[in-house]
Amino acid sequence: MDNVEAAFHRPYKFLKEITGGFSDECLLGSGTYGKVYKGKDKDGQEIAVKLLKSMDLDGNEFARELNNLTKLKHPNIVRLVGFCDEEEKVVTDYNGKNIIATQMHRALCLEYLNNGSLQKHLSDEHHVFDWQKRYKIIKGVCMGLKYLHEELESPVHHLDLKPDNILLDSNMEPKIADFGLCRLLGEKTSKSTMSTVGTLGYCPPEFINNQIISKEFDIFSLGVIIIKIICGPAVHSPDDGIRPIKFVRQVHKKWRGRLRAVPGHASLEADCQQVKKCIEIALKCTDKDRRRRPNIGYIVDQLADTEIYKNDKAYLMDESQQGLVNTLTKELPATLMKEVNVNFVPEREFGRSAFGTDYKEEVKQVVHQSSKQERLPRIGSTLPKDLPATFMKEITNGFSPDHELGRTAFGKFYKGVLPEGGGGMIAVKRLSENASELQGTFAAEVTNLMGLMHENIAELVHYCHEAHKNVVQRNGRYVIEDVIESCLCYEYLPNGSLDNHLYADTMSIIWDTRFKIIRGICQGIHFLHMDLVSGPLVHMNLAPNSIWLDDNWVPKIADFGLSRLFGQEQTRMYTVNVKGYNGYMAPEYLYRGEISTMSDIYSLGMLILEITTGEKNCGYSEDRSARNFVTNVHENWKTNEQIIHKYPSLDPNGLQQVRACIVIGLKCVEADRNKRPSIVDIVLKLNGKRVPMFEQISEGETKPLSNVLLDVYPAQLRIPFKPDKLSSCPLRLTNVTDDYIAARLRAKNKRRYNSEMPLYAVVPPRATYTLVVTMREQKNQSPLDTHELLSLESRIFHEGVGLENADLDSAAISFSNSFKESKELRAHKQEHEMTLSVAFYSPEEATPDRPFWCGIEIIPNKNFSEVMSVDLHPTEPWILTSHKGGDIFIWDYKELEIESRFDFTQRPVYSAKFIERKEWFVAGDGDGFIYVYNYETDEKVTSIEAHEDKITSLAVHPSDPIVISSSDDHLIKLWNWEKGWECARIFEGHSDRVTQVNINPINPNSFASASADCTIKIWNIVSSESKITLSSEHQDRLLCVQNYTSYIHQYLITGSCDGTAHIWDLETETCVQTLKGHTNRIGSVYRHPEIPVLITGSHDGTVRLWDCHTYRYFSVKYGFNSWREWRRWG
CATH class of the missing domain: 1.10.510.10 (Transferase(Phosphotransferase) domain 1)
Structure with missing residues (x-):
């Protein structure tokens, strides 16, 4: 043992003595590597003794690594003041015999820091750090990590960086502890400790998934620690995500409010920007891709820049500049948001996965007490x-x-x-x-x-x-x-x-x-x-x-x-x-x-x-x-x-x-x-x-016979029979080939069908296409015992190459001539024909044991005119429709009958909405009037002359007593019914008629408007000035707009007269996708509330479904002869 080792060595007997025999009274804590006790060193200084677990490790390797640790000196690194590395020979029992065995005694003696760990302070709800102390801790941890990573001849990777391993001295200066233990105890031991639950929240995904260890490991842990220091303690769940830019804004806003509340705060703006910079750094550190994480030198430089700006009192930053923030893609713990009172994302938007690999899957959380x-x-x-x-x-x-x-x-x-x-x-x-x-x-x-x-x-x-x-x-x-x-x-x-x-x-x-x-x-x-x-x-x-x-x-x-x-x-x-x-x-x-x-x-x-x-x-x-x-x-x-x-x-x-x-x-x-x-x-x-x-047939399942091109479900169409009612059944066609398949559905008795027979379709490779067969109203004669047969013909359409961007609904009709070819010509082309039976049943026959499935029901009424708008009641099985003839209908879609009818104007009613909490509906007509009715009593509540021209759209605030209207007069108005339907605000800015307004479901105080002037504007209900104006890339007038969220990221979808729909990213304020395929104007766009599907409805008579994330088109045809028919059933 050389002089240096001798100076640092502490006998095991001495350590046992100063810790009271490693008693519970002297116990400071325990971790994955061992227990820590408090004692007094030879000079009377208090020290922390970490008693390492007994492992059969190479003594020379342990001594060599320990010698390296004794040389580490930095104000933000816990100082090693001594160690113990002894062997003791003991007599013990082994398989019934007394033997002499070796027992290892290894311990580290560290300086004692009386303020304990950072975790203790973060967990103490009554101990609140001001910003200066938090920043001091963040900077100190970064400086200590920089020393370990960049200032040593042989870099040290901590691999267990967390608040428990950051200790605070009497001046609240942070010091990193437990560094180098992975090298002391060996790679196998350190890896096994990293699998414990207590540190999973600080382990990067590349280690959890592939056991990759690098300096970026510590950078990820550092990012999580910075988030906790700024936002407060949170559960180790880094996979419940929200978009980072929203997180930055909300953290920044909360700290601005907290700092503003401090009387006489002299550096408000500089401190706020320092908060923002720190949280941005943290987000970069926790990027899932380790190659995109910054190195510790860059982080320290970024922190130093904020201090220079602050000291010069010249740090000004335009709030609209996003810079680094816009490049952030890391998702953050949803639980962290509770610490900063972020309420703009509802609970149902978050999916939670126990191991963080399945983000799409939304977990239903139910309190279930088994009996x-x-x-x-x-x-x-x-x-x-x-x-x-x-x-x-x-x-x-x-x-x-x-x-x-x-x-x-x-x-x-x-x-x-x-x-x-x-x-x-x-x-x-x-x-x-x-x-x-x-x-x-x-x-x-x-x-x-x-x-x-x-x-x-x-x-x-x-x-x-x-x-x-x-x-x-x-x-x-x-x-x-x-x-x-x-x-x-x-x-x-x-x-x-x-x-x-x-x-x-x-x-x-x-x-x-x-x-x-x-x-x-x-x-x-x-x-x-x-x-x-x-x-x-x-x-x-x-x-x-x-x-x-x-x-x-x-x-x-x-x-x-x-x-x-x-x-x-x-x-x-x-x-x-x-x-x-x-x-x-x-x-x-x-x-x-x-x-x-x-x-x-x-x-x-x-x-x-x-x-x-x-x-x-x-x-x-x-x-x-x-x-x-x-x-x-x-x-x-x-x-x-x-x-x-x-x-x-x-x-x-x-x-x-x-x-x-x-x-x-x-x-x-x-x-x-x-x-x-x-x-x-x-x-x-x-x-x-x-x-x-x-x-459905997938690649892994049993394939159909070689001549079958389409998997057809159901093989028998079961259609419910009710007198004087339209009824229907969907027919799903799944292409089991890698070719385009043309199909035709024919009926012998065309007059019995409301759908225009024959129906045609072109089904893309490995895709599913749905036809809906709709029967006309049956008056007197019951068809229950009638045997009806349909013929479905399918064939490979070899000319289908290049149809990926074509309008497949129109192509189905265009390609129908292929079925008129001669038998000689058709013999050289692969095709298939099958017969489908049609069976009618009475709805009374359906029981829980014998259910009958019918995909769509159509509510008929010969006396109503074109549907202008549709709204769904949130709790009752009702659909509210407004009509070109001035009528309002409330339909019961379970009983397939009219619940109520209102006829109060001769002008078209372009928009109508339920106000469920008041038992009202509100409607806007072609003369610019707003009508309010109580749908329970059928009584008129009020009417308002709201606009000088027709009202094109209405939107109801989900919680405030507010209705927003748009009009051909280029104006948008906000109405407060608690103030006697007072016009509380007018929004001006569009140069042509405003076609639709839509309230943001995530932030109800924000709404979007679409206009025939080819712009979209984003407004706040408390300001008459628009926050954002998006210049449309549509070649014609905008007709509709809707806000929606995908992966907690906010978007808009718009539809226009040119037959296209555009997807807008509200954070980058850019158009990110154009949806093409309709041949006529798009009159409605919709995001399904439960499944990730966008729906577009067009005056070409088709409805298209698109994947919310990939924007891939699902080739689904509902068999409507016009957009009007689709709107009739909502």
């Missing part, structure tokens, strides 16, 4: 929840093989025989030693899991989590290591695990029992994915040996929640490398580590196929083998004859169940996770409900 807890006594209820390791060994006979029940990736199951009065038997799962390092959170996590109560979830009743010393033989010597004995105790289920029964004899389990097991497993997964308040719990280990059966063959899912105990990375290491599990793992998880609820759906699909077929998933080593199993199911279970051969005694209901399970299983194991069904769809399908996605 099971009340019905059944808890197993082993006389015992405490936390049981000692000695007790676990006692009840399992020392974890003997005779008591072994089975094994999974995380450990073995044993039968535990409780002592008399303890409650009988339990199943004890012994987790792998040191599988979890969560000493501080294991009990809390397990307690949460013990609260999960469901009929199909194995009840977790006890646990054990106990640290102790263990002797192992390594490198020719005996070494004492710290180990953790962890056990989970479940209710004992006498029928054992599913894998013990599934393959013994294919037909040993009758079909009814198999279906019962499938339904039970699906209901259990539904509970884990959909019914937990904390969000979906992804199982990640679903296989036959994690499904247990009670004495009534009710399945119960075990091993749930282990991903929360071990962390994602450790879970993946345990499962991927275990023989027998790859066949149940989704490809994206197996090969890329991507985790979502769809991972469980894939595993569930394999289980369903195994249970249904009784055949073994051969994927015990490779995913390819699992795909072979799926292929075999395709080939051998696709016909009724094949199924009946396997289950000879099936009744028709059972046959339908088997087919449903095969379809569900095949959809679940799609390689593309976006094509898999949700657990909600699966449960609905098992319960006999019609679920559209299971009706």
